[in-house]
Amino acid sequence: MTSAKMPADEAGAKAIQDELRGRVVLTETGPPPGEGLIAGVDVAYDDERDLVAAAAVVLDAATLRVVEEATSVGRVSFPYVPGLLAFRELPTVLAALEALTVTPGLVVCDGYGLAHPRRFGLACHLGVVTGLPAIGVAKNPFTFTYEEPGDRRGDLSPLRASDGEVVGRALRTQDGIKPVYVSVGHRVSLDNACAHALALSPRFRIPETTRHADSLCRRALREATA
Template identity: 85%
Template sequence: MTTAKTPADEAEARAIQDVLRHRVVLAEPGPPPGRGLVAGVDVAYDDARDLVAAAAVVLDAATLEVVEEATAVGRVSFPYVPGLLAFRELPTVLEALGALTAAPGLVVCDGYGLAHPRGFGLACHLGVVTGLPAIGVAKNPFTFTADEPGPRRGDATALRSADGTEVGRALRTQDGIKPVYVSVGHRVSLENACAHTLALSPRFRIPETTRHADSLCRRALGEAS
């Protein structure tokens, strides 16, 4: 089972990111959409009890049916700091991923990848640590900006940082519905990341992977003692 070191403070966390960021692989297109196994991960918190529950759900990319589920529960080990989300979420997420029998060809994260202050968001971190292709699909633009995409499912615009660099894409997954924000994590191209996101969202704004993981980790948190 994979583990993750918890930094002592924010400065150490940023230093870790600055080292690991060099291990991100961007030259691979990643697995083709609509085939193989795709995993979704998410976490839920109970600050009162200091608990965090993570879920990893594996779907058949062709049918979007659930193939396997795993959960893990732990103590909250790092506060929420914008830009350092991975240190709060990954320890428990990696534990859930490690409990899987199936080997997914792609992991979809609830958050960002390259769209990050130091170019090393949650999806990059998870990808580098596990070696698995990973992408980030976020519900908000964070500190980035994007023009409004066209109104139809599949319409997209560039998500840019303040200096104009394209760090991801605002992607409409349903007609007339607010877009999601896709960015590359590890070993997947941006084009392919968007294609995967669309393939995983045939009916709702949020990918089925994330929807399943979200409900599962909430359930696990509720059942935790």
């Protein structure tokens, strides 16, 4: 894995996004669901102290058991700018991934990939920088629109930008429960990204990868600020 370029300002951040966006690979299907190792990453913030804690949790895709987990706590080194959130999270997330002794076949982000105003969300950024297949599974549709999918688990509908471009899918992971919003990050097809999101969510709306990573990064932040 390589370290990520960090910008000095907003213009620099957009320039890095523009450069890296051209490296996103959209022609690969990605690893098959239910096989290999899958990592979930998530972050928690302490705004008063300017701290961010990241967690990377690796699950066995077949059993959804935790294989390994790692955390990292760092300073927030970039201001909050809509569309540039990855620069606040990326260094600490990469540090958590680097601390793992196993290499996952897929990284699942609690956020966005192509479903992003500049078509380069955290899942794209992380995928390009690490070279790993990556997808985004978000809890809300951000600025995009969709028609409500059917009520049954596995039902889906296109997630669209204002110009009509399909940037992801709204996916029902549990019967009658609000959908999640899946988008491609790097080296995974949208069909396969949705299949992974479904396989990782056997009991709850949110993928097990995200549930574990969310709990772990919150704990790491509590311990860092205790």
